[in-house]
Amino acid sequence: MxxxxxxxxxxxxxxxxxxxxxxxxxxxxxxxxxxxxxxxxxxxxxxxxxxxxxxxxxxxxxxxxxxxxxxxxxxxxxxxxxxxTPDDVWQILRTLAEERKKREVDPTLSVLREILMQQPASEAERHAQARMSEMHGLIEQLTTWYEDVKQLETDRLATLLTLGAKVTRLLEAKDKIVSLGRSKRTTEKG
Amino acid sequence: MxxxxxxxxxxxxxxxxxxxxxxxxxxxxxxxxxxxxxxxxxxxxxxxxxxxxxxxxxxxxxxxxxxxxxxxxxxxxxxxxxxxTPDDVWQILRTLAEERKKREVDPTLSVLREILMQQPASEAERHAQARMSEMHGLIEQLTTWYEDVKQLETDRLATLLTLGAKVTRLLEAKDKIVSLGRSKRTTEKG
DNA sequence: TCGTGATTTCAGTAATTACTGAAATCACTG
DNA sequence: CAGTGATTTCAGTAATTACTGAAATCACGA
Known part of the structure; x- marks a missing residue:
């Protein structure tokens, strides 16, 4: 070398x-x-x-x-x-994300969908399907978000990134305000 | 099996x-x-x-x-x-992200930093460093964003995700409005 | 069409990674 | 501290993946 x-x-x-x-x-x-x-x-x-x-x-x-x-x-x-290689590192990032999604996520999503279509034949299968459904839901949510942000032009994507934290804080503030006017709270999850 | x-x-x-x-x-x-x-x-x-x-x-x-x-x-x-396995798929996602970052991103970040500290000995090295610096900047921006959002509790993270697109649209709208009254510059950072 | 140089294909081999079975180690009980 | 069962280690082997050199293919100009 x-x-x-x-x-x-x-x-x-x-x-x-x-x-x-x-x-x-x-x-x-x-x-x-x-x-x-x-x-x-x-x-x-x-x-x-x-x-x-x-x-x-x-x-x-x-x-x-x-x-x-x-x-x-x-x-x-x-x-x-x-x-x-393309000059623009942001473009490279986009390509990388797209290709990894195609190779690492999409196949799993489609297998999950297929399995979830089937009728469970036992309690074990019923439980397994419930778990797979959770996974499927999460992946769908992530890919929906991804499909959305990947459309953004570079400078807007950069803005969104640097903003990330601030949006969070905004949500927290909103949350507190809302919770002040609340009589009961539902936080439990299964 | x-x-x-x-x-x-x-x-x-x-x-x-x-x-x-x-x-x-x-x-x-x-x-x-x-x-x-x-x-x-x-x-x-x-x-x-x-x-x-x-x-x-x-x-x-x-x-x-x-x-x-x-x-x-x-x-x-x-x-x-x-x-x-942990029950909560969101927790699983967090773990996965953290571990992949540790294995796939952090080592590169540290190598880039190390190389960027050195004095370039030729025009070729100068150019290479400039490119590495672009990559380094991008990765830093991504990891900063990640460090920020990974702190979020599950339900808030979910909110942020589903909101993703809307924040985008909001930014676009803001952008248009700002560009209408462009003679004065209104920066709203902070 | 042939000739030339660029590129790709592919069978064979090298290198790496995954897996096994046997032995060693560990953790606990009597 | 011997005996038992659970777990880990590790050397050897199997399986997979990466790489090479030679031959085939391709693209173009004369």
Missing amino acids: NLPPLVQSFVLHFGEMGSRWGINRTVGQIYALLYVSPEPLNAEQIVEALGISRSNVSMSLRELQAWNLVLLKHLPDDRRDFFM | NLPPLVQSFVLHFGEMGSRWGINRTVGQIYALLYVSPEPLNAEQIVEALGISRSNVSMSLRELQAWNLVLLKHLPDDRRDFFM
């Missing part, structure tokens, strides 16, 4: 984290490399920078494309493919 | 998804089993239900404990350990 020290640290870290993030080492390293590169790189440059095989680069780029995490760019008078 | 059909579907699905979630098949299956079980299970019961080795169960339960996803329970006059 032949890279400036700071870049190398970053690339190696992404490689190590790769497995925790559900991608592999090479994919992580390539992404990191492209992310900090001042201009698009072709496959051969990646081979040289990371010291891995050409075919590995090809497969890993393909995976990054499946994740929509890299863009393919063509330079004039050059037949080779050049790759880059 | 000897389970009611609906439970089995759920358990098998969690097993398959396990790898996408950064845990392995067995861990996923055990978690699913405990989640839908009406009462705590001991290791031997898990062995029977899933048809896997006793030692595998032991190691997988240990991992689930490292994730804080299962609770150990002792029954009177019984030396065996019984395991269960």
